[in-house]
Every structure is written in structure tokens, then in C-alpha cells.
Amino acid sequence: MPNLYNSELQYHFARMDLTDATAVLEHDYTDPGGPASYDDALEMYESALGLVGDIAGNFIQPRAAAVDRKGATLADGVVTYPPESIESYRRLSDAGFAGVILPRRFGGLNFPASVYVMMIEMVSQADASLMTLFGYQDIGEAIAQLAPEEVAATYLPGYASGEDIAAMVMTEPGAGSDLASIGLKACQDDEGRWRLRGVKQFISNGNGDLLLVLARSEDDVEGVLGLSLFACPGGEHVRVMRIEEKMGLHGSPTCELYFDDAPAVLIGKRRQGLIHVLAMLNHARFSVAAQALGIAQAAYEDALAWAQQRRQFGKTIIDIPPVANMLLDMAATLQGCRSMLYAGTQWLDLRNKLEEKIERMEAAQHTPSSELRARFRYAVNVVNLLSPAVKYHISEAANRLCYDAQQVHGGMGYMRKVSAERYVRDVRVTTIYEGTSQVLIGSALEHVLADTLNEEFARLSDLEVPEELADLVKDAERIRSNFDAAAAELRARGDETYRRAAGKDLVDMYLSVYQAYLLLTEAIDSPHKVQVARRLVRDSVAESAARLGRIEAGVYEDVATARDVLI
Numbered sequence: 001m002p003n004l005y006n007s008e009l010q011y012h013f014a015r016m017d018l019t020d021a022t023a024v025l026e027h028d029y030t031d032p033g034g035p036a037s038y039d040d041a042l043e044m045y046e047s048a049l050g051l052v053g054d055i056a057g058n059f060i061q062p063r064a065a066a067v068d069r070k071g072a073t074l075a076d077g078v079v080t081y082p083p084e085s086i087e088s089y090r091r092l093s094d095a096g097f098a099g100v101i102l103p104r105r106f107g108g109l110n111f112p113a114s115v116y117v118m119m120i121e122m123v124s125q126a127d128a129s130l131m132t133l134f135g136y137q138d139i140g141e142a143i144a145q146l147a148p149e150e151v152a153a154t155y156l157p158g159y160a161s162g163e164d165i166a167a168m169v170m171t172e173p174g175a176g177s178d179l180a181s182i183g184l185k186a187c188q189d190d191e192g193r194w195r196l197r198g199v200k201q202f203i204s205n206g207n208g209d210l211l212l213v214l215a216r217s218e219d220d221v222e223g224v225l226g227l228s229l230f231a232c233p234g235g236e237h238v239r240v241m242r243i244e245e246k247m248g249l250h251g252s253p254t255c256e257l258y259f260d261d262a263p264a265v266l267i268g269k270r271r272q273g274l275i276h277v278l279a280m281l282n283h284a285r286f287s288v289a290a291q292a293l294g295i296a297q298a299a300y301e302d303a304l305a306w307a308q309q310r311r312q313f314g315k316t317i318i319d320i321p322p323v324a325n326m327l328l329d330m331a332a333t334l335q336g337c338r339s340m341l342y343a344g345t346q347w348l349d350l351r352n353k354l355e356e357k358i359e360r361m362e363a364a365q366h367t368p369s370s371e372l373r374a375r376f377r378y379a380v381n382v383v384n385l386l387s388p389a390v391k392y393h394i395s396e397a398a399n400r401l402c403y404d405a406q407q408v409h410g411g412m413g414y415m416r417k418v419s420a421e422r423y424v425r426d427v428r429v430t431t432i433y434e435g436t437s438q439v440l441i442g443s444a445l446e447h448v449l450a451d452t453l454n455e456e457f458a459r460l461s462d463l464e465v466p467e468e469l470a471d472l473v474k475d476a477e478r479i480r481s482n483f484d485a486a487a488a489e490l491r492a493r494g495d496e497t498y499r500r501a502a503g504k505d506l507v508d509m510y511l512s513v514y515q516a517y518l519l520l521t522e523a524i525d526s527p528h529k530v531q532v533a534r535r536l537v538r539d540s541v542a543e544s545a546a547r548l549g550r551i552e553a554g555v556y557e558d559v560a561t562a563r564d565v566l567i
Contacts, residue, residue, distance in 0.1 A: 004061075004122040005053025008335065011526070012342045013046060013118065021112050021349035024357045033104050045115045051095060052119045060088040060126035061298075067127055068422050071250035074243045079207035085251045089133045092123070093162020102140045106152060107160035113283060113352070114345040117290045121341075124294030128426040129251030131291045132204040138283040139166040139212045143231060146268035146276060155210055155231055164209035168284070169232075169257065170277065171202045179214065179274055180224045184259065186215035194266060196232060196259040199241075202433075206255030207240050209233065213264065214273050227273035230264035237262035248425030282383050284434045285391035286345050292398035292430035293337055299405035299423040300330045306409050306420075317408070326404050332535045333401055337394045339518045340511070344386040351379035378455070385447035388440035393511050395430035396437055402427045445503040448510045449487060460517035469523055469530070475537045476516035482544040483509040486551045501556035505547035512540035 022041050026034050035041040063084035070082040092098065100116045102108025120135045140159050144152050158164040172182055184198030196215055200206065210233065217228035232238065237260050244254040268276045304327055307318035317323045354376040358368045406413035406420040413420040431437045457480065465473050486506055490499045519533035550556075558565060 002057050003050065003053040004057040004125055005050050008338060009049070009053075009118055009121070012338060013049065013115075015522075015525075016114055016342065016346060018042075018112050018114060018346065018349060021346075021353040024353035025110060025112060031104070034110060045111060048097070048100075048109070048111070049115065049118060049122075052092070052097060053122050055091050055095060056122040056126035059091050060123065060130060063088055064127035064129075065419065065422070067129055067251035068426075069250075072243060072253035074240060074253070077240055079240055079243060079253045079255065081253070082251050085127075085130060085133070088127060088130055089162065092134060097134070098162035099137065099140065099156070099160025101137050102156060102160045103144050106140075106144060106156035108140070108156075112349045113286070114342060114349050117286050117341070117345045120287050121290040121294040121297070124291040125298045126294075127251065128291060128295045128423075129249040131287075131294075132249070132252040133165060135287045135291060136166055136168060136205070136284075138280050138287070139168055139210070141283070142212065142229075142276065142280050143267060146229070147231065147265070151231065151265055151267070155233075159210055165205050165207075166210040166212065167203055167205040167208040167255075168280070169200050169203050169206065169211050169213040171200060173199060173201050179227075179277065182214055182216055182227060184213070184215045185219075186213075186217040186228060186230055186264065194230060194264045195261040196230065196264050197261055198259055200257045200259070202244065203255045203257055204252055204433075206257045207234070207253055211238065212267065213259075214277055215264075217266075217270060217273070221271070224274045225271050228270050229267045229273035229276045231267050232259070232262050232264040235262070247428055248422070249429060281434065282348060282351075282387040285387045285440070286341065286348060288430050288434045289337075289341050289344075289391045289394040292395040292427055293334070293341060295423050295427040295430070296330075296337075296398035296401040296405075297334055299402040299420060299427075300327075300334060302419055302423075303327065303330065303405035303408040306412075310410075323408060326408060328535065330401050330404060332532045333397050335529070335532045336515050336519060336536045337397055339522065340386075340390050340515055341394060343514075343518055344383075344390045347379060347382045347386060351376070351383045354379055381447065381450075381452045382456070385444055385452045388435060388443040389448075389507060389511055391434065392431075392437045392440040392444070392507070395427075398427050399431055441503045441507050442500065444507050445500070448507050449490075451487075453510070453514055457513065457517060460521060463521060463524060465520070465524060469520065472516070472520050472523060472533055472537055475541050476513065476520060478541050479509065479516055479537075479544045480513045482541075482548045483513055486548045489548075489551050495560075497560045498556050501559040502551050505551055509544045509547050512544055516540060 019038055022038055026041065029036055035044055067082045067084045072082065073080050096109060097119065099106065099108030100111045100119060101113060104110045116137065120131060123134050124131045140156055143155055159166055170179060172184060174181060174183065184196060184200060187195050187197065189195055196213060210231065213230045213232050214227055215230055216226050218226040239258045239260065241256040241258050246254055307323055307327060308316060310317050318327065358372065358376060361368050402423045406424050409418060409420045412418055415421060486509060490502060490506065516537045519529065519536060522529040523533040
């Protein structure tokens with residue numbers, strides 16, 4: 001099997017600028033256990049990426065079908081993973097990758113998020129269900145940042161070594177994306193120790209050894225201000241009531257949990273649990289986007305291989321124009337999604353490390369400059385837009401791509417004997433968990449209407465563009481013009497229901513502008529990116545015109561009376 005650290009990932013890693021983030025992460029390279037310079041750090045990151053790619057392609061991927069077939073099971077309250085899942089995770093943890101983004105003092109590698117998310121893509125390409133074991137390390141990162149040192153030192157070394165499994169415990173039977181409705185109780189006993197009581201549902205790896213739980217700590221406070229975040233070691237006071245029978249990701253147990261006065265420790269500030277969780281969700285959503293992208297990459301590669309060897313009507317089906325067009329769309333979609341994902345993770349790293357830098361300065365009684373604070377605020381706004389928007393865009397694109405990859409296989413794609421069928425099942429949840437697409441569109445919409453990326457667009461539009469790419473500049477400007485007209489139309493209508501109903505069109509148009517400029521910068525530097533840029537940008541011009549037409553034509557006016565029409 002091939003090393004999954006492929007040429008596309010190598011290309012994006014080479015283009016990353018993690019200079020500022022890595023300097024903060026490494027305390028300006030003063031840690032004797034860390035890299036001595038930025039170049040040393042990059043060399044270390046790339047070596048690790050190559051090793052993860054090798055493990056993913058040559059060890060994890062050959063075991064994925066068996067994991068899917070066997071699935072996780074529950075007997076007598078004990079969850080058992082398929083043995084192949086444990087073997088794969090042990091191979092990663094033995095190589096030191098169970099704590100990629102955790103600080104070194106707890107046994108982690110202290111890597112930036114961008115490098116870790118790239119690893120998640122490769123692991124997900126090999127076995128999507130393994131992502132929920134490997135890809136939730138932001139749980140440990142949150143404990144390292146928010147908990148007292150002695151608490152972090154209790155929980156994190158076992159996690160970083162791979163001995164312990166972690167889970168983020170938020171969802172309840174009556175509270176899915178509406179986290180303000182959470183009702184699981186956190187109460188203090190006579191000695192002031194916290195105990196958790198209640199039920200959580202749809203918890204990936206809820207059988208784990210380290211549970212980060214969002215719970216209601218204030219009986220007399222409704223909504224978000226009554227919630228706090230807790231670390232719970234699991235054990236006999238947390239019972240797995242059942243694991244769900246799911247469409248996909250069979251190797252990942254999705255648990256219903258009952259907390260019976262389970263001991264817990266407050267993480268972060270009391271009554272600010274949801275604020276802490278929302279900060280974590282920025283990372284988690286990029287991770288799910290990477291999971292979706294990895295699955296889609298695997299589906300595309302299988303479809304391409306099939307099309308190159310399957311013969312119909314006297315020719316290989318890759319020579320049949322409709323099939324060739326599907327494959328070209330898949331290849332371009334993957335590259336466009338990857339550009340947005342790793343642009344977004346770099347903003348995440350910058351936002352997080354600027355915040356850390358400001359906090360260090362304030363702790364040392366130094367005053368951060370107004371320029372530093374302004375740069376941080378801008379990074380916050382960009383991440384608050386890109387985290388939901390990129391996760392929405394990539395997960396939806398990956399679902400379409402896996403569906404088309406199955407179609408390329410024809411009848412064989414419907415059979416369990418080929419992987420195409422599994423990819424369709426596994427990718428489906430990526431538009432649902434860590435925020436459904438509809439919720440994420442709503443989260444991104446206000447930032448889109450505020451034109452949060454205006455500075456980025458202005459910077460990118462000032463690039464020196466060779467004459468042969470002038471058409472891409474004009475096309476990007478046309479998409480931007482269509483977006484501006486659509487936003488103006490929604491403002492003029494002054495109808496909140498219509499605005500929200502049209503939100504998908506508006507968010508899609510804005511992301512098309514961003515993607516067009518990103519692809520333009522790649523085409524300037526890399527001739528092999530020109531064809532992809534032209535296909536995606538030209539398609540976006542047509543799509544943005546159609547979306548503008550829908551908004552101007554009043555297509556969504558009947559949403560206000562949907563209840564009357566649909567019942």
C-alpha cells in the first residue's frame with residue numbers, strides 16, 4: 001500500500017506559514033526538548049507526517065474492512081473494539097502520536113493544529129472510524145490549557161501515551177446542537193467535590209477513561225450561563241447503557257451513558273463551560289472536515305482505479321466523457337477543499353497562539369500592543385467564520401464525492417465486497433456531528449454578512465498576476481460582485497426569515513470567492529494548479545449567478561408559511 005502522505009499534502013505543507021504560531025508554541029525555541037529553530041520544527045513536522053502516512057497506508061488501511069465488518073460491541077456493560085482498531089491505534093500511539101498537540105511536559109509532541117489536522121486526514125483516509133480515537137486530542141489540549149497543573153498532570157500522561165481513551169461528552173436526548181438546553185447535573189457534595197448525575201447520548205468513545213463533560217452546575221441559572229466543564233475519569237459510576245447501531249463508522253462505539261454521582265473535576269471557569277466548548281469546537285470542526293476529506297480521497301482513488309481498468313462498450317470507462325467529467329470534478333473538488341481546510345487551520349493556529357502570547361504578556365505584567373490585540377481580534381473573527389463554514393462546505397462536498405465514486409463503480413459499488421459502499425456510509429455523519437450543516441450555515445452567516453474576509457480578499461486581489469491568468473481574476477471579481485448583489489438584496493428585503501432561508505446560497509457564494517482567490521494564488525506559483533483553478537472558478541461563476549437569481553426571484557418567500565403548506 002502507498003504512503004498516504006501524498007504529493008497534495010506535501011504541497012500544502014510546503015506552503016504553510018506557521019512562523020508566528022510555532023514561535024509562541026515553542027517559547028521562541030528556548031525549550032531544550034524542542035526544536036532549535038523554525039526550520040528544525042518544520043523538519044520535525046514533515047518527518048512525523050511521513051511516518052503517519054506510512055502507518056496509515058501500510059498498516060491501518062488494510063485492516064479497515066475488517067473493522068467495519070466486526071464493529072464495536074457491548075456485553076455486560078463493557079465495550080469491546082474490533083481487535084484491528086486496537087492494533088491500529090497502538091501502532092500510532094507506540095510511534096508517539098497519541099498526544100500530537102499536547103505539551104511535552106505531559107508526554108505530547110507539542111505540534112501545531114495544522115500538522116495534526118493533516119494527520120487526521122491521512123488516518124481517516126485509511127480508516128474513518130479510527131479518527132474518533134486519534135482525532136479528539138483537542139480534549140487533552142483543553143485540559144492542558146484550562147485545568148490546574150496538578151489536574152492536567154493527573155489525566156494527560158496516560159492519554160498522551162495512548163493508554164487512555166478520551167471522549168467529549170456534550171449531547172443529550174433533548175439537547176443536540178442546542179447546547180444551552182443541557183440538563184445533566186453537576187452537584188457538589190458536603191466536602192465540595194463535584195458529582196455528575198444524568199444521561200448523555202451519541203457519545204463517541206463514551207466508554208473511555210477520560211471524559212470531558214458539559215454539565216449544568218447552577219440549579220437557578222437557565223441557558224448557557226448555568227453550564228460548566230468537567231473532567232471525569234469514567235469508571236464504575238459511569239455506565240454504558242447501550243451503543244448505537246449505526247449506518248457507518250462501525251469501529252467507533254457511540255454510547256449512551258448514565259452518570260450515577262460520578263466524581264468529576266471542574267475544568268476552566270465555573271459557569272463558562274459553553275464558552276470553553278465553543279473554543280474547542282473550532283478545532284473539532286476542522287478535524288471533522290479533515291475526516292470527511294480523507295474519506296473522499298479514498299473514495300476518489302478507488303473510483304479512479306476502477307475507471308482505469310473497467311471496460312464497457314469496447315473501452316475503459318475513464319474514456320467515456322460523462323465518467324471522465326465526474327472524475328475531473330472529484331479531483332478538482334478535493335484540491336479546492338484541501339486549499340480551504342489548510343488555510344483555515346493556519347488561522348486557527350495563529351488565533352490560538354496570539355491569545356497565548358497575550359496571556360503570557362499579561363501574566364508577566366507587560367501590556368500587549370494595540371496592534372497585537374487588533375491582529376488577535378481579526379484572527380478570532382476569521383476562525384469564527386471559517387471553522388463552521390469550512391466544515392459545512394467540505395463535509396457536504398465529500399458526501400457528494402463519495403456518492404459519485406460509488407456511481408463510477410456501477411452495480412459493484414452497491415456491494416459490500418468493495419470499499420465504495422463503506423465510504424458512502426462512513427462519510428454521511430460528517431454533515432451531522434460537531435454541528436449539522438444547517439446549524440453551521442447559521443453560525444457562519446453573520447460573519448459572511450459582515451464581510452469578515454474583506455481584508456483577505458483585498459490582500460489577495462493585489463497580487464501580481466501573469467497575463468495568462470487574468471481570466472481567473474475577472475472570474476473571481478464576478479463571483480464577488482454576485483455575492484455583493486445578493487447581500488444587498490437580502491438587506492433591502494429586511495426579512496429575517498427570508499435571510500436565514502437564503503443563508504446557504506449566501507455562505508456558498510462567499511466561500512466561492514475565498515476559494516477562487518486561494519486557487520489563484522496557487523495557480524500563480526504552481527502551473528499544475530491552473531487547470532483545477534479554472535474548472536472550480538468557472539463553475540463557481542455559474543453557480544453564484546444561479547444563487548443570486550434565486551435570491552432576487554424570491555424563491556424562499558414561502559418559507560415563512562411552510563408550516564401551513566406542509567401540514
